[in-house]
Each structure stands twice: as structure tokens, then as C-alpha cells.
Amino acid sequence: MYAFDIERPATVADAVAALANEDAQALGGGQTLIPTLKARLASPEKLISLTGIAEMQGISSQDGTLRIGGGTNHATVASETGAIYPALAELASHIGDPAVRNRGTIGGSIANNDPAACYPAAALASGATITTNNRDIAADDYFQGMFTTALDEGEIVTAVTFPIPEKAHYEKFVQPASRFALVGVYVAKFADGVRVAVTGASNEGVHRWTEAEDALSANFSADALADLTVSADDLISDLHGSAEYRAHLVKVMTGRAVSKAK
């Protein structure tokens, strides 16, 4: 690590003001940024901690949606959303390990948009709305490729609001070392159709599998996927699996997610 200062604003407004300094960097739960700093791969002069902002904490539900404050950690989501949105609670309960779940936040995960993270798949498949300090962004517009989002400099994810599907499930095949998703597929069935989001697989980051959505909207069953194939083009090839293997897993995980959806 290089030396840095840290500020702990109590309000979103104060955090936004602090982040106006171009050498400042927002710090959520630190599950990505702190290891990056320890490896001396980044050298912000000032970290603006978002974890002391009360208005970014907590979970509420109304009108068939679930609103999660951007500073809410995974353990809280896992323990408090089970009755309302069980698929999301289960996803949160399998992110990292207990230490990660007690520090990492949904806002941090969504803002970072790691191509193998879990939450982006949930947000995209659920058609969530990402709320920032100055606007609401639809998930379809928000995720723009690996580590790339619609966020502007200094913009903070203050909440994520999930429409609650009739049925949903997230099926993750873990990369054996990091236990991030080698391939993770989130399937969400709504009254007006099915949305399928894939994480871990693509060089483009989280993305929807529209052919599967069409097939599953017509027939919500794993059998509906039988004739579909996933192209390996643009999928990730690395130590842990080829693009072809990931393409295969996308289909397998999608089928399993459909079968387990509830």
C-alpha cells in the first residue's frame, strides 16, 4: 500500500462533495479495492468510505420490489431478504466467504462490475434499477462491459431496487481457486417474460442470453433449451476453462437454474 488519507462522510451529499477531488476514490466494503491497494496497483491520495452513510444502509420492500441500500453488506442481504426474494438471498449467501460477506457491499459490487461477480447477474436478470446520488439507471443501460458501467466519475450507487419475479434462481459454477463464478446464470421469470443473465463467461462482462429468454418465455422448462447452442465467440478462455467449456456451462447452468427456480 501507499499512504493515503481517509474520510468517513455521514451523508451521500458529503460523500459526493468529497469525491469531487480528482485524487479521491470511493471505498465501499473494500473487497476489491483493498487488495488492489495492498498490491500497490492503485495509489489514490484519499479514500472516501461509504460505510458510515446511514441512508445507504438497509433493506425495504414495497409494491413488489425490494430496495437495498448501496452500503448494505452481503450477509445482511442473505439474512434479511429470504422471505421476500429467496433467489437473491441465496445468491448473497454464496458470495465469497463469511469475511467477504460481512464487508462487501452490493453497491461496491455493482459499481465495480467484475466480469465474474454474482450481483450484476441478479440485477440484470431481475431488471433492477440502479439508483445513484443523482439519477436512476435501468440495469440494461447500466452494465456496459467488463469493469465498465454507466456511472460517471464520483457518482455513487446509493441503492439497487429489484422487481421481484414469480420465480428465480442463480446457478453458479465456481472457479476452483477464487470461487468467483466461472459461469453463473441468473434466471428470473416474470409475468411478462423470462430474463436470463450470464456472469463469469464473457469478455464483455455480464450479459443477457436473449435466445434462452425467448425459449423460456414460451416454455419455462430446461427442455426448452435443448435446441439452443451458445457461441464460444467472445467468451473467456483462461487457466480454468476454455471458451468452449464456458459456452457449454452457460447452457448447463441455465437449465439447472430453470429447474431450481422457485
Add this chain to the structure above:
Amino acid sequence: MPKDGGIGAATTRREDVRFLTGTGKYTDDIQTHAECAAVFARSTVAHGIIKSIDTSAAADMPGVLAIFTGEDFVEVGGNPAGWLINSRDGEPMKEPKRPVLAHGKVRHVGDAYAAVIAETVQQARDAAEMIEADIEELPAITNMKDALAGDNFVHDEIGTNQCFDWGWIEDNRAATDEAIKNAHHVTTLELVNNRLVPNAMEPRSSIGSYHPGTGDYTLHTTSQNPHLTRLLISAFVMGIPENKLTVIAPDVGGGFGSKIYHYGEEALVLAAAKKLGRTVKWTADRSEAFLTDAHGRDHLTKIELALDKDGNFLAFRTETHANVGAYLSNFATATPTFLHGTLMAGNYTVPLVYVNVKAVFTNTAPVDAYRGAGRPEATYSLERVIDMAAREIGRDPTDLRRQNFIKPDQYPYASAAGLEYDSGNYDALMDKMEEVSDKAGFAARRAESEAKGMLRGFGVNAYIEACGIAPSNLVGILGSRVGLYDAATVRVNATGNLSVMVGAHSHGQGHETVFPQVVAEMLGIDPQSIDIVHGDTSKIPFGMGTYGSRSLAVCGSAVVRATEKIINKAKKIAAHMLEAAEADIDFTDGEFSVAGTDKKVSFGEVALKAYIPHNFPLEDIEPGLEETAFYDPANFTYPSGAYCCEVEIDPETGKVRVDRMTAVDDFGNVINPMVVTGQVHGGLGQGIGQALLENTTYDENGQLLSASYMDYAMPRADDVPYYIVDHSQGNACTHNPLGVKGCGEAGAIGSPPTVVNAVIDAIQSGGINVTHIDMPVSPHRVWAAMNNAK
């Protein structure tokens, strides 16, 4: 005293009190007044010429006290290899110098070319980044076979990348070739024994200090054998006299082999301490551990098994390329040769064995002994090719092994690979394994798995290993440059408690619990009154350290010999106290008595008398009660085992789950069954890690792709099953006083082939003709192999 704390008692580990309550004291925990910090500048390229190193900007950074480069160590010696291997043509191995800091060239990513000493770690790190090294990158040498073909050399001065070309047993070469040529059936298997990163929980750390008034040096370091480190620094690297250098290895958080060796960082902190008159500390971060700890395994092997028409083994022929990395680490040349080739007859009455090993320099981290060291490589090759042969000729893998086992009435047995096995009963191990694993229930479990759409396989393995790495006579013949005995001093204090100074170092093995059990049993006293002292060259007579499952067999035997001397002297003192002839003194349950009388004195009374010798006949009895013994055994010990496991494979994803794992081992006599079980558990975990998960990968540029836990998969609790462990089938070692064989590495030796054999069995049960998958048997590899075979 009751016997429940003596030999055979499953006493809980006393060292765990401090380890589990966070009160252990590791090297980095040691804080010295006015200590300063060392940080190394390490190469980011695998191979390059050091054109220049400009340290001027770094030297001006805040807090910087000194900067060292390879130039500063040109005059000092290199870190030597401990074993001299001769090639088949009689030529000695190539032994290029391994300097403290790289000089002239950098030879692997992580090779240190400079070190900064500053007031704080942070300052040293900042300054290290300001060192400007002009390094002309050269093509990296990473592939062993290419390395032997080209003219790009890791060490230009030796003009080759081949360290040696070794044959064992060379006199058997022609006969083995002939046997294979004429055999009824030959099974051939090419396999990779995957490179492993040791991943001790505690990274390496060293603290050097120097007393200008006396000229004494002290090195605190993460070592499995502080005496060897002192010897290497004194005799080879720095020339500090042994009486002026104390090496202390305090609590050490795991080693698995990687902390046997002397590393350049240890020499650097000593040199810096002398130059500055300050205490200098270095602690590796995890990235440095990945890049610079000596790695394990990394063999490319072709093995052939010749059988007659009845399934009798006629010959094993092996050709192995062994990666030694960029420099020779201390045991690097012994591991692929005498710890591997000599085991290539396995548990079998095969008459002919020939092993050819070519050791190859590459631009990768040095490779050396890692838990099992050569024996896992031997066992994996043998037990995979035997399994493959059984499938090829339509025999049950267990039956084929049993048919070729050495039988109990054949001991001592001279193996075709040159060792004399002292004892064993491999059929009894198999019988027990089949019983405790419920092999009979496998068919029903397979049916259950198949009903879920899963494939289930049963894998079996028999292993033998050579432990108690010692016999100086034998290892001398095999090329060791040192003897490999061990030593212990038993000091009986005046108040009757004991300090036992042992040459073996404990870093997870449980010596502090187990060694007192031996002494307590012999003296009939409370083991809690006995403490073990280890890891400090100023307190211990000598020691060759802990590796090769040698501590109890070798150092434990030295403890026995020293304790026998204590008993002999104590009898003299008791005879004097009881006014009896020494020959009439009985020693039982901690009491000395005169045969046929009720006259007796306790061990404690004798101890006190030894230090208050008011009326000793001083010509016959010296005051004090302290004895030292050095023990050098007659042979290796030969633990053996029968393992099995059941795996379940998800055919859609290729994911392998080890569902059941059974280890039945012959460790000879067992001193503490709980500690032994724990050692087996740890070994099994590492073996399953090698078989399924651990994948050390360098790319063609010599960059370590698996350089963090994001890409290097260590086994976690949910990757391993509940283990069934049995050591009821012990056959006592015939040549050490405790009859013990060694248990530290067995699990890591026996489990990898067991897992892979089970994977192949599972896949074939699905009608898919996959005959081999290289480790780690990752989901991707299983899926790809099954897909390709369809």
C-alpha cells in the same frame, strides 16, 4: 505414574494451546529495539541480462540505510546443492553458482537483484520501486524438452540446460530393455506430475542481527532445520564461523519442505546487520512466497510396465524430465533421483527396474522437495500405470496388485530398485482397506449415483515409501554430501523435571507432545514434567532437521538412546544412595529398587541427588544428570499403505467430488495415534489438492499465471471428504528402537493416484473410453477428455 500419557496414548497436542489461542511466537512476531526492514527488488522478467542497476534515486529516499546488489556478494560463496548426482556417463552434475542476489543475469520472475534496507518496511518498499534496473530481456526457457534442444541457456557458463542425465540402476538398463521388448504385454503411460506451490500458512521471514562487541551473529528464520542453515551459511555462503552464528527457528507455521532450504534472503539480512550494526528484518508477502519459495514436483514422465501372460510384472522402465527451475535448491538433485528412482519397484516383486531422469534448468522458481519428495512422483507413476495395465488386460486392479505384492515371508526384501525393505504386509493392508472402506457396498453406492445421473468410480492404490531419511552410510553412497543422523540431549533438572533438546524441528508435527510421551514411558514419570527444546542452535547439540518423515524414526531414536544413558547413570546414583550394587538395581515405574528388598528411591530423589552430590564417589559418578546421543540408523524405514477412494463425477460439468477416502497405513509402532491421524489427514488434503486443484502454470514468457489464490486453488474443507484412517496394521520397523516408520508424508504420497484411478474408473463406467487425465483433474479437463473420447 499412570501410563496413559506414554507410548500409545492419544494425548491432545500441548503446543495447540498457544497456536489456537494466538500466543505462538513466529519470526515476524519478534520485535527488536531499533530494527530496520529489508525489501527486495525482484525481476519481473523470467530471463534477462542485468545491464546496469542504478540505485542513486532509491538511496536518496527517506529512511534508506543501505542498498545491496549482486555486486556486493561476488566474493562470497554460492548456496550449494546437498547431493552430488553423477550422470550415466560418470560426469558430475552441472552445478552453477546460486548467488545471494542475482548477478549478471536474472533467471526467473521473482529473482532478487537488489535489496533495500530502510527504517520501515514502507520506506524500503518505496525505495525499492525507485531502483532503476536496465535488464535486457531474453527469451524465457520454460519447456523442459525445448530447453534440452536449444542453445539458449539459463546458465551460460555451463553451456547446457541439462543438470544431469541419471540412470538407475544403470546395470539393469539392457536387461530391462530386453524384458520390455519381449514381454507378452506392455502398458505405456505418459503423465505429468504437476508443479505445486508449497503455501505454508506463514510466509518465510528472517531477522539478522550482529553484535559488534563480540562479532556474534544471530539469525531468526523460518526454518525446518536451523543447524543445516547454519552449516550452509558458515561453510559455504558467508564463512561466518559456526561458533559465531546462532540460528533460531521459533514457531514456524508450516513448511512442507519449502523451509528445509537455505535462501539468499537469510544471508542478506545477516550481511546487512553487520554492515549497519542494526537488526534487519524481512518477511515475505504472499506474492513473494508464490514466486520464490521452492516449488514441488514438476516431472514429465513416460513409464512402461511389462507383464507376462499371467499378469506378473516383469519390468518397469521410466523416463523422466525433472524441472529443477533456475537454480539448484539444496535437495533439488536428490528429490528426482534417490528419493524417486529407488522407489520405482513399489510394493512389488518385479525383477527389473530402470529409471532415467534428466534434470533440466528452466527460467522458473527453483523446485525441490515438497511433502513426499520424489516418492509421490514414484507412486503416482507406478500406481497409474498398474491401473491402466489392469484395465488393458481385463484384470481387477486390486487383484493384479495383490498378485505381484511382496509377501510377508519375503522380508527383508531386496527390491529391484536397490533398497532393502525391512518389514511389511501389503495384503493385510489391502484386506483392512477393503473392510473399513466398505468396498462391498460400492456397487450399491454406484447405483445410487447413477440414479442421480452421476458417475461413481472406485480407485485403489498401494504405496511404499522410504522415510527416516538418514542412514549416513547409505545416503553417502547415494551422493549426499552430509551425514543424516540426528541428536538429542536429555537434561534432568535437579527438581526432577526434564528438558529434552532435540535436533528435529517441530512446525506442525506435534513433537512437543510426542517426544515427551517416549521419555515419560521410559522413565515412568509424568509427561507434563518433560519439555522439548528445539529450533535453536545455541541450545541443541546438533540436528539435521525435520523432513522426509524422519523426526521420530531418527531423532526419536536419539531421544531413546540419550534416555537409556540417563537410566544407566541414574541406576549408579540409586545404587550409591541405596548402598547396593548397581547390578541389583531395578528400575520400574519411575522407582529404583534393590532386588529382593523394600529399599527404593524415586526418580525425583535420584535427580535431586545428582545435583547435590555431597558424598558421591567422584571417581565413579560425576555430578549432574544430562546425556546426549547421536543416532544414525542402519536403513531407511519403509511405511506402506493401501488407499482407496470413491469419486462422483457430474458428467455435464466434469466436476469431480471425492465422496469417500480411506487410508490404511503401516507406520510400524504408533506413539500417539491422534497425532498420526492428524498427519494423515493433512497429507490426504494436500494429495487431493494436487490431484484435483493445484495447478502451477507459467506461460511461455515465464510469467507465473497462478501467482495468487485467485488462480491457485488450494483445497478447502468442502473439497475433501470425511476420511477413514486406520493404522492398526503396523509391522514394527526392525532396526530402530521404537519400531516406528514415519507418517508425515504418507497421505500426500498415497492419495493422488487413488483419486485419479477413481476418476478414470468413474468415466469408464459411463462407457466413455478415457484412459488418463493429467493432474489437476479439473472440471474443464474432465469435460474435455470425456468430450474428446465420445
